[in-house]
Amino acid sequence: MISHRDRNAQRISALDERAEVLHLKRDMGIADARAMHPSIDVVEADPEADRRLLEGLADWCDRYTPLVALDEADGLFLDVTGCTHLFGGERAMLDDILSRFFHQGFDVRAGLAATPGAAWAAARFCGDRIVEGGEEEALLAPLPLAALRIELSTRASLESVGLRTAGAVMAAPRAPLARRFGALLLLRLDQALGRLDEAVSPRLPVAPLSVERHLAEPVTLTEDIERLVGMLAATLKTDLERRGEGARTLALLLFRVDGAVSRIAIGTSRPMREPRLIQRLFHERLAALEQDIDAGYGFDLVRLSVLTSAAFDMQQADLTGETIDDGADIALFADRIRARLGEGAVLQPVMVESHLPERAVAMIPFTEAPRRITPPKKPDRLQAPKTIFPPERPIRLFRSPEPIDVPATEMPEGPPLNFRWRRALYRVTRAEGPERIAAEWWREAPSDEAASTRDYFRIEDADGRRYWLYRQGLYGGASQVPPRWFLHGVFA
Amino acid sequence: MAMTAVARETVFALRRQIAKIEGTLPERLAAPAAATSDADVNTDLTIVRRGIAAALPDAFLPIGVERLDVALSGGLPKAALSEIHGTQTRDAGAVAGFALSLTSLILKQTPGLPVLWIGTTEIFREAGFPYARGLHGSFGIGPEQLLFSEAPRLVDALWVAEEAARMTALAAVILEIRGNPQRLDLTATRRLHARAQGAGRPVFLLRQAAEPEPTAAPVRLIVASAPAAPRDTIAGPLAGSIGRPAFTLTIGKSRTALPGQFTLEWNPDERAFDERAGDERRGEGRQRAKNPVPVVSLSGRGKDPAAASGAVLAFPAVGSPAAISPTARDQPSRPQRAAHLGPRRAG
Numbered sequence: 005m006i007s008h009r010d011r012n013a014q015r016i017s018a019l020d021e022r023a024e025v026l027h028l029k030r031d032m033g034i035a036d037a038r039a040m041h042p043s044i045d046v047v048e049a050d051p052e053a054d055r056r057l058l059e060g061l062a063d064w065c066d067r068y069t070p071l072v073a074l075d076e077a078d079g080l081f082l083d084v085t086g087c088t089h090l091f092g093g094e095r096a097m098l099d100d101i102l103s104r105f106f107h108q109g110f111d112v113r114a115g116l117a118a119t120p121g122a123a124w125a126a127a128r129f130c131g132d133r134i135v136e137g138g139e140e141e142a143l144l145a146p147l148p149l150a151a152l153r154i155e156l157s158t159r160a161s162l163e164s165v166g167l168r169t170a171g172a173v174m175a176a177p178r179a180p181l182a183r184r185f186g187a188l189l190l191l192r193l194d195q196a197l198g199r200l201d202e203a204v205s206p207r208l209p210v211a212p213l214s215v216e217r218h219l220a221e222p223v224t225l226t227e228d229i230e231r232l233v234g235m236l237a238a239t240l241k242t243d244l245e246r247r248g249e250g251a252r253t254l255a256l257l258l259f260r261v262d263g264a265v266s267r268i269a270i271g272t273s274r275p276m277r278e279p280r281l282i283q284r285l286f287h288e289r290l291a292a293l294e295q296d297i298d299a300g301y302g303f304d305l306v307r308l309s310v311l312t313s314a315a316f317d318m319q320q321a322d323l324t325g326e327t328i329d330d331g332a333d334i335a336l337f338a339d340r341i342r343a344r345l346g347e348g349a350v351l352q353p354v355m356v357e358s359h360l361p362e363r364a365v366a367m368i369p370f371t372e373a374p375r376r377i378t379p380p381k382k383p384d385r386l387q388a389p390k391t392i393f394p395p396e397r398p399i400r401l402f403r404s405p406e407p408i409d410v411p412a413t414e415m416p417e418g419p420p421l422n423f424r425w426r427r428a429l430y431r432v433t434r435a436e437g438p439e440r441i442a443a444e445w446w447r448e449a450p451s452d453e454a455a456s457t458r459d460y461f462r463i464e465d466a467d468g469r470r471y472w473l474y475r476q477g478l479y480g481g482a483s484q485v486p487p488r489w490f491l492h493g494v495f496a
Numbered sequence: 497m498a499m500t501a502v503a504r505e506t507v508f509a510l511r512r513q514i515a516k517i518e519g520t521l522p523e524r525l526a527a528p529a530a531a532t533s534d535a536d537v538n539t540d541l542t543i544v545r546r547g548i549a550a551a552l553p554d555a556f557l558p559i560g561v562e563r564l565d566v567a568l569s570g571g572l573p574k575a576a577l578s579e580i581h582g583t584q585t586r587d588a589g590a591v592a593g594f595a596l597s598l599t600s601l602i603l604k605q606t607p608g609l610p611v612l613w614i615g616t617t618e619i620f621r622e623a624g625f626p627y628a629r630g631l632h633g634s635f636g637i638g639p640e641q642l643l644f645s646e647a648p649r650l651v652d653a654l655w656v657a658e659e660a661a662r663m664t665a666l667a668a669v670i671l672e673i674r675g676n677p678q679r680l681d682l683t684a685t686r687r688l689h690a691r692a693q694g695a696g697r698p699v700f701l702l703r704q705a706a707e708p709e710p711t712a713a714p715v716r717l718i719v720a721s722a723p724a725a726p727r728d729t730i731a732g733p734l735a736g737s738i739g740r741p742a743f744t745l746t747i748g749k750s751r752t753a754l755p756g757q758f759t760l761e762w763n764p765d766e767r768a769f770d771e772r773a774g775d776e777r778r779g780e781g782r783q784r785a786k787n788p789v790p791v792v793s794l795s796g797r798g799k800d801p802a803a804a805s806g807a808v809l810a811f812p813a814v815g816s817p818a819a820i821s822p823t824a825r826d827q828p829s830r831p832q833r834a835a836h837l838g839p840r841r842a843g
């Protein structure tokens with residue numbers, strides 16, 4: 005028995021069959037129930053966990069149709085339009101769903117109808133019923149008002165005027181109903197009867213293309229899954245070829261026998277349709293996820309979906325049947341690295357117009373897009389003047405400038421004579437600078453410490469190592485904070 | 497290095513004997529008479545090029561410094577794993593700089609191909625992340641040619657490196673590792689080396705703060721930074737300035753097993769190495785390290801600012817003995833400067 009807290013009282017929110025036998029009911033107070041039967045077992049409700057379980061079931065129901073929607077806390081909508089023939093008709097499909105859920109240990113009620121409203125009512129009030137198109141009115145008429153999916157308050161006021169069944173509401177004149185009980189009642193009624201279309205919004209975006217394979221014998225080995233991916237990708241290739249597209253994002257769904265669903269997605273740098281390459285990408289991904297995927301008793305359904313696709317450029321192969329394209333090799337290489345190590349595993353630098361050294365280069369995940377698109381030429385007057393000798397920059401830059409201890413400088417504004425970095429003392433033999441880099445006032449607030457001016461020095465120590473130091477802040481400034489020294493990079 | 501001509505001749509004769517026994521004598525040395533006729537170092541050294549490397553005419557990347565190229569029997573092998581060591585983490589700048597200058601030389605031959613730099617998170621945190629602006633300025637490697645891969649674990653970094661080493665679409669692969677991890681053993685380096693050989697692309701293994709240990713790399717170079725020469729100006733070296741990057745290079749391992757220590761200077765404008773040759777020049781560098789020139793301008797020294805202010809000239813007139821500042825005295829004046837010290841930028 006499961007309880008929940010409602011207005012400062014513990015009430016029964018759900019109960020099992022044995023509790024029903026004891027004449028306990030939902031919304032009954034726990035105190036009352038305990039008074040009747042002291043030995044009952046009460047568990048606190050956990051709506052979050054219920055939600056997760058329902059989502060897990062929704063994932064599993066993906067095997068029947070890609071259009072699965074959650075219905076409040078305890079229901080699922082499956083839009084099976086055009087899917088039933090794959091399972092041998094509506095009856096067979098419904099039986100399949102019910103039996104599989106039963107074997108997983110769930111007690112499920114299902115209804116199948118032409119409209120979501122009618123199916124909802126059929127599942128909750130009739131049980132395992134298939135409603136043919138046009139029969140909705142006959143189905144709904146004897147059912148209580150709750151079958152109309154209307155609010156509790158509306159239901160109560162309808163009952164207070166003597167309308168106790170859906171049929172009575174249907175028979176009543178529409179205009180007074182709308183005026184008195186709001187438009188929602190009529191909307192629900194029309195939706196249930198099919199006069200208005202009701203869209204079920206699926207939980208996950210529907211893949212434009214997907215192929216799947218039902219397996220008589222569940223697979224557990226990673227190699228078998230990879231081989232299946234190769235076979236599915238080969239099927240997918242013909243579809244992609246027909247559309248003149250290549251896949252940019254692919255998802256592999258593994259349905260475990262006991263209902264758990266693993267979802268593995270990969271992205272590609274350029275549109276891809278070659279089964280061998282897709283299989284290799286999933287090989288890396290599966291290798292990386294080896295610990296996380298629990299095959300359990302095996303997977304009995306494997307589905308490969310193309311989530312996003314893009315136009316595929318055909319290439320002319322030369323006479324030996326090979327195309328020479330270094331870019332493709334690198335894109336493929338980057339995809340494999342990313343499939344295994346994550347999106348940020350291959351980075352490329354992009355120059356950014358900024359005076360601050362750490363902002364002047366941005367690292368972005370490898371894509372091919374910026375290499376192909378040349379930025380639009382700016383008007384001349386907006387372009388920064390090109391210096392003949394750009395300022396020298398270090399070859400390595402620390403992620404965050406490392407504070408150093410400078411005991412003394414020759415001049416207050418000058419370079420240090422020596423400094424301590426990572427507990428070692430360095431003697432400065434030569435220095436160049438300062439190069440003053442002011443903060444970007446249009447970004448930082450002037451009060452911010454990071455917004456103070458930096459004076460950079462290029463220095464060489466007694467062993468010939470070259471460093472890039474800076475002093476943050478000015479002496480005698482308004483803030484009265486003494487300047488601090490940082491080591492920002494090293495030169496060759 | 498102190499080998500006499502006779503001893504060297506004996507060594508080469510013995511090597512040739514061994515090569516004949518092993519049956520790996522290259523075809524071009526089929527006529528031994530040509531080789532024995534005179535002690536031409538280059539011809540003799542080709543004996544030690546074996547296997548695939550010997551078959552390819554341009555299997556070696558000449559570094560451009562004659563003495564070093566001879567010691568490495570023609571340069572750095574292009575299709576191989578090369579180890580570049582730094583003894584301390586703080587030498588990371590010099591080690592990376594040397595590897596990048598080699599990469600820059602390679603990119604001269606294969607322009608347009610990208611370079612992949614793989615490192616563990618640890619080394620990028622300890623030694624700094626490569627900075628694309630600096631790489632562009634000092635080595636001419638554009639941001640579009642650079643790819644970085646940061647791996648949290650060494651295993652992942654090695655895996656990425658192995659995958660990258662067999663790609664012909666990359667100009668070079670740089671793998672940066674810190675210390676002497678157990679995983680980077682003979683087997684791991686052998687795998688890397690084999691893949692580099694197959695693809696014909698170099699793999700540079702940068703090992704920061706590492707002790708030399710047996711690996712499959714045919715060449716190991718130990719790099720440290722060297723004090724840079726002052727900047728060249730029209731009026732001679734500019735006192736107190738920091739010029740082109742300089743490296744001290746020690747050959748730790750090579751096919752010829754010739755030892756050697758070199759001080760190389762990288763010329764970012766021409767993208768070429770110069771050897772800081774000549775004892776007088778090297779002595780000067782040592783002297784400079786001992787007696788540093790004033791850190792900033794002379795007036796900042798504070799000892800006798802009034803006297804210095806009149807005489808100091810940033811650019812002394814060419815050849816005029818009158819304009820000698822206390823610092824310029826340390827430098828050789830223009831006519832004394834040896835002519836082979838490399839081209840001046842102007843004048």
